[in-house]
Amino acid sequence: MTDRLVIIGAGQAGFALSAKLRMLGDMRPITMIGAEPEIPYQRPPLSKKYLLGEMTFERLTFRPAEWFVENKVELKLSTWVDAIDPAAQTVTCRGGEEIAYGTLAFATGSTPRRLPAAIGGDLKGVFVVRDKADADCLAVEMKPGRTLLVVGGGYIGLEAAAVARNLGLDVTVIEMGERILQRVASRETADAMRAIHESHGVTIREKTGLVRLIGENGHVTGAELADGTTMAVDLVIAGIGASANDALATAAGLATSNGIVVDEYARSSDPNIYAMGDCAVLPWKGAQVRLESVQNAIDQAEAVACLLVGGTEPYRPKPWFWSDQYDVKLQIAGFNLGFDETLVRPGSREGSRSVWYFSHGELIAVDAINDAKAYVTGKRLLDTGKITPDLAILADPQADLKQLLQ
DSSP, X not given: OOOOEEEEOOSHHHHHHHHHHHHTTOOOOEEEEOSSSSOSBOSGGGGTTTTTTSSOGGGTBSSOXXXXXXXXXXXXXXXXXXXXXXXXXXXXXXXXXXXXXXXXEEOOOEEEOOOOGGGTTTSBTEEOOSSHHHHHHHHHHOOTTOEEEEEOOSHHHHHHHHHHHHTTOEEEEEESSSSTTTTTXXXXXXXXXXXXXXXXXXXXXXXXXXXXXXXXXXXXXEEEETTSOEEEOSEEEEOSOXXXXXXXXXXXXXXXXXXXXXXTTSBOSSTTEEEOGGGEEEEEXXXXXXXXXXXXXXXXXXXXXXXXXXXXXXXXXXXXXXXXXXXXXXXXXXXXXXXXXXXXEEOSSTTOEEEEEEETTEEEEEEEESOHHHHHHHHHHHHHTOOSOOHHHHHOTTSOGXXXXX
16 A cells, blocks of 8 residues: 555646645655646646747746655656556556556646547647647747638637737637627627727637638648638637546546546545546536636645645635736636626726626626726625625726625
8 A cells, every 4th residue: 555646637736736735744755647748837828928929938837847856746747647447546657657546636637629630620730729739839830911710719719819919810710609708708798808809800700610621731721611601721729618638537437527526525436536627527506517727726736635634624616717818807706607697897997897697696706807806806705705795886887896895
């Protein structure tokens, strides 16, 4: 038997778990296994400041390589895990190395969905943005004057569109749904973000699907759209969602459902195995959800660390998200799943506003567009459980939002 903690995944959640354990004084052996060659690093800036050339890769790493040596966190990089055996409590790496564990943690994240090869998704010049290798390849192609087609009008697609426009590309976003941000935001937020992109010269075509990509000599050159039109393109970015990396867990017999199903303590169906971050499906107000955010990856991983050193507190998510597009900061507090009413409040700055989401009369989320005061107020209300704010104050653009916290 061993007390070794094996972490599969060397991203945000995996690093947060190991760092928190060491901060708490827990010196059990830790082995972190990552498929990429790089030491653990932040992913969100890859598609923003890193791609724009405003941030070096060294600034993305959580800690220098020496930290892992000094803190006795064994890093196995460029390493794939082929199988786990929950009964024997072992992990088998590609090449045959077997590692015994006392506790296993999945921090495997998610993988962007790619366009099918049958419609040209395997052509050169077609990208997703998930890791450093993706961003490095894309940076070579993103040249002023070239034409980019973004497939998918979610946050990933819109962020990519904003970066491309800042780099001088001609950008078109297509969304097969009724509108952009249909799955994740209200119509009011979508309208605001659409107007911002169009003011920067992005063409947004909603209710427009992709039929196929056209290529010459193996490289994408055009796109045939569902409305019967064809457009010339130099490169394509797919922003059509992501799937949880749960294949290992499924093969090992753990409960999965587009993610590894965990309880309020982040434990899987095997009590010696935890899952955290984008790969975990966790309980949320009677539903099972995946919270794909940096904040959730950190908070859930740190909650697991506290449990491993003897804590007893369950993980209670307090979701918040953000998206940077041009000079616009969209900050989101809460989780708008199941909203049935919204209230739009103008901000104090030109173009700023907030959208407040309600379900059965109770506040569940806030979208704040260049409106930090609304975001902070909404987050405090949600964190403290004051979920029935005075609507008269909220609806009055002249009222001070601080009154809601009294």
